[in-house]
Amino acid sequence: MNPKIKVLEPSGILNSVKGNELRREITNLTSTDADIILIDLKDVNFIDSSGLGALVAAMQAVKQSNGKLFICSVNDQVKTIFELTKMDRILQVFTTREEFNNQVLATK
Structure with a gap:
């Protein structure tokens, strides 16, 4: 069975405004039964x-x-920031997509 994957690509500064947008997108994606969500921060x-x-x-x-x-x-x-806040x-976190x-994906 192939997992259902959704990719989000926020850009610029991830602050309160963009963070709220990201939360809404995640809520929408979880309601569509996405198995895996990848947040690609290349443009953040x-x-x-x-x-x-x-x-x-x-x-x-x-x-x-x-x-x-x-x-x-x-x-x-x-x-x-991830290291200082221990978010890592x-x-x-993966270095690249x-x-x-x-x-x-190779293990699925």
């Missing part, structure tokens, strides 16, 4: 505390729907 150049909160809320919503959430393509600034310990494909 900064995340503030509201953005981090949105990612935590997204992770919880996906988990409640028995899905899996992954993050990929974080830049150095976002990676540093609770979110599964190709790495995600090779490690997650």
Whole structure:
């Protein structure tokens, strides 16, 4: 059985406004029975505390729907924020989308 995968690609600054948009998108995707949600942050150049909160809320919503959430393509600034806040310990982050494909989709 192939998992149902949805990819979100936020851009710019992930703050309270974009974080709320991301939460709404995640809620919509979890109601469509997406098995895996990948948030590709390649176009995000900064995340503030509201953005981090949105990612935590997204992770919880996906988990409640028995899905899996992954993050990929974080830049150095976002990676540093994840490390400082220990988000890198609770979110599964891949360097690139190709790495995600090779490690997650190849095992399905």
